[in-house]
Amino acid sequence: MAALKTFLALFVVVVLAGCAAEGPLHKEVAASIPTIPAGKGRIYFYRADTMMGAAVTSDITFNGRVVGKSERGGFFFVDENPGSYKASASTEVERAVTFTLAAGETKYVKSSISMGLMVGRVNLELVSPDTAKAEITELHYTGAPLPKY
């Protein structure tokens, strides 16, 4: 019985560890993150490193184009022209957030997991810059390779 418990505990740890984002920490790449290109805005996508729905992942689409994944403890960013945007993620249902982006502006979209019928759902919301900057510090960069990193 003890062996079974140990096996199950190890199994859970391995499964959950396998679901966490991999990549350098924000503090390791912060200096390599380029400034926003002229005439564009930037959107950060991130998910806190919490156990709620740890195994749930989803592609994140941005105006219909896949730009990355919602993974526990991960962040990435995209630079886009000013305009109106819809970011969405889906597991058993799709959830979306709509927002505008201005030139030189930075917006932050946080994903979190809520209970679903069969599988957790990935919810997206805008977060204030102060909150987001504090939360991203300990997360792993999962985006495209950075120029100087």
Next chain:
Amino acid sequence: MKFAYALSLALVVGCAAEVHRVPTQFTASAGTAVLVLERDITVTPTLGDPATLRAGSTWTQVGRVPEGPVYAIKNDVFMVKGRNAHEAQCVIADGGKLIGFFLPVERAFVPVDPQVQLPINRK
């Protein structure tokens, strides 16, 4: 009995309502009106989740819809949520009454019921 339980669970978990909204016409303006909220106010759209306007938040007039002047939050974000989340701006009548929200992406008006008198300082 099991079916009823499953159906109830499905309704509770799966059927969040989308924010009720109607199309509207937005006209941008370089208005200089600035409002500062004196205390937290929670309002509920006619269909959607309650939204809280935070004490100390600053709102700048950015335009107008037929329903009234439109104010955007400064240095922060504000959303209304139902099934999905939408960046939103406040439609505040001249007397300081919040009559609804404007969704800039959807170009739509979200009424609040009842309308709420906001505790504001005009700057």
